[in-house]
Amino acid sequence: MTTGGTPVSAEAQAARPSAIAGYEDWPAYVRQHPRFAAAAPEAQELADALGVPGMPGAPAVTVHGEETHHGVTTSQLSWQLGFGPRSTGWLLRPADASGRLPGVLALHCHGGNKFGGADRLVELPADHPANPRTGYERRALATDIARNGFAVLAHDAFAWGSRRFDLSTPPWRTAAALEARRAQWREDGVVPSEAEDYNAAAGIHEDTVAKTAGLLGTSLAGMVAHDDLAALEILAGLPGVDPDRLGCAGFSGGGGRSVALAVLSPRIRASVVTCMMTTFQSLLPAYLDAHSWLLQTPGLWKLGDWPELTTRSARANFLVQYALADELFPEDGMRDAHRILESLHASGRYTGSFWPGGHVFTAAMQEEATAFLAATLNTSPSSTPQPARTS
Known part of the structure; x- marks a missing residue:
């Protein structure tokens, strides 16, 4: 495999972390339930514009x-x-x-x-x-x-x-931006809480979630x-x-x-x-x-x-x-x-x-x-x- 003309080894591909950790079953779910059925045409148009997946029924x-x-x-x-x-x-x-x-x-x-x-x-x-x-x-x-x-x-x-993504090993792009944020914290003498650290990563990662959703038609x-x-x-x-x-x-x-x-x-x-x-x-x-x-x-x-x-x-x-x-x-x-x-x-x-x-x-x-x-x-x-x- 190549990326921009540069060969990428199988080992490097395997080492790349999941971009949707905790949600690897998300694509299969959307494929199985691709379209929410609204009660009226006006609502259906919004559901389709947002790409709302269908639901098999109220969960237990x-x-x-x-x-x-x-x-x-x-x-x-x-x-x-x-x-x-x-x-x-x-x-x-x-x-x-x-x-x-x-x-x-x-x-x-x-x-x-x-x-x-x-x-x-x-x-x-x-x-x-x-x-x-x-x-x-x-x-x-x-x-x-x-x-x-x-x-x-x-x-x-x-x-x-409870529905957040697992960012304990963030994808590479998120990790690079997060490290810059952590470096700034260190320079400022700030020790972030677990929530602050996660939220910094999640703010960056939202672009990845949006890209994934778009790829899946949602x-x-x-x-x-x-x-x-x-x-x-x-x-x-x-x-x-x-x-x-x-x-x-x-x-x-x-x-x-x-x-x-x-x-x-x-x-x-x-x-x-x-x-x-x-x-x-x-x-x-x-x-x-x-x-x-x-x-x-x-x-x-x-x-x-x-x-x-x-x-x-x-x-x-x-x-x-x-x-x-x-x-x-x-x-x-x-x-x-x-x-x-x-x-x-x-x-x-x-x-x-x-x-x-x-x-x-x-x-x-x-x-x-x-x-x-x-x-x-x-x-x-x-x-x-x-x-x-x-x-």
């Missing part, structure tokens, strides 16, 4: 433990999706719950933090190595929503937390949507959950996941999108490098602008929360998206709110999101906040 769930803390019962779950490592999720519900509850899928952000996943949304015991809740004002979003009368499932998505967003759809089916089938009253909520990258899930599944009646709405045009030319492959799927714009994709949802009502000083989106792009959404949706299907501050899901925004979920899914929160908003 294992319960690893349960405890009650501050009025919320938390159960740790896991399931196997047929490729890659097992998924970890947490089911949260009020400790005194009776009857069937409305369900919410809590979608964690990207955050440049792939070492952890949904644990950043959950109030966990003191001995758990909890994921820092950067961007959430140190609040456990999923636990707080559950405390207000919901069954909430928060799960690790493809490439995050995308990073399509694979994440696959995991989200499986988690939604698990939530809908759990005892004590009303499958006709389901919603989803996410901040930043989780907000993008919330849009996609509301389109791909007619189960979703309420979708919260926080700090993840603009026009595609506004990202050009200065804001492209502010975002990951989770937003920037090649060819997605052919289906319409980002706010226009919401019209492909069969039944979801949307709450979109904008941060006026968001470092990742220009204000004119957010305001243009708001005007587009207002023009596209009948009264009641879209609510937009503008907030002061940067790319943060503040406590007041979380309270507004919980109130919206309660109103849309026909339940009553323990309190009805009236947060101040900036127009």
Whole structure:
């Protein structure tokens, strides 16, 4: 074999580490389940653009433990999706719950933090190595929503937390860039934690994951949507959950996941999108490098602008929360998206709110999101906040 005219020995080929360690069975899975079957043509077009693989059915769930803390019962779950490592999720519900509850899928952000996943949304015991809740004002979003009368499932998505790639022996390109980062740390006298070291590698490795996904006819967003759809089916089938009253909520990258899930599944009646709405045009030319492959799927714009994709949802009502000083989106792009959404949706299907501050899901925004979920899914929160908003 030759590479650029230079012979490569069999020994050198054998020594080259896997570029998708922990996911060597991923290509075979996509070949066996190449296409997700959506319920409507509009949703199918998005599924095909993202390359969402099909699913053979809701996976079997294992319960690893349960405890009650501050009025919320938390159960740790896991399931196997047929490729890659097992998924970890947490089911949260009020400790005194009776009857069937409305369900919410809590979608964690990207955050440049792939070492952890949904644990950043959950109030966990003191001995758990909890994921820092950067961007959430140190609040456990999923636990707080559950405390207000919901069954909430928060799960690790493809490439995050329990579903992360094994980068203990990174592929060569990732290893070279990672060594430069480690050299800078050494020069600065910084001793990175295990999570910091992994996240540095994962940030570089995301390009490799996106290239692999493209080769397989999918995308990073399509694979994440696959995991989200499986988690939604698990939530809908759990005892004590009303499958006709389901919603989803996410901040930043989780907000993008919330849009996609509301389109791909007619189960979703309420979708919260926080700090993840603009026009595609506004990202050009200065804001492209502010975002990951989770937003920037090649060819997605052919289906319409980002706010226009919401019209492909069969039944979801949307709450979109904008941060006026968001470092990742220009204000004119957010305001243009708001005007587009207002023009596209009948009264009641879209609510937009503008907030002061940067790319943060503040406590007041979380309270507004919980109130919206309660109103849309026909339940009553323990309190009805009236947060101040900036127009």
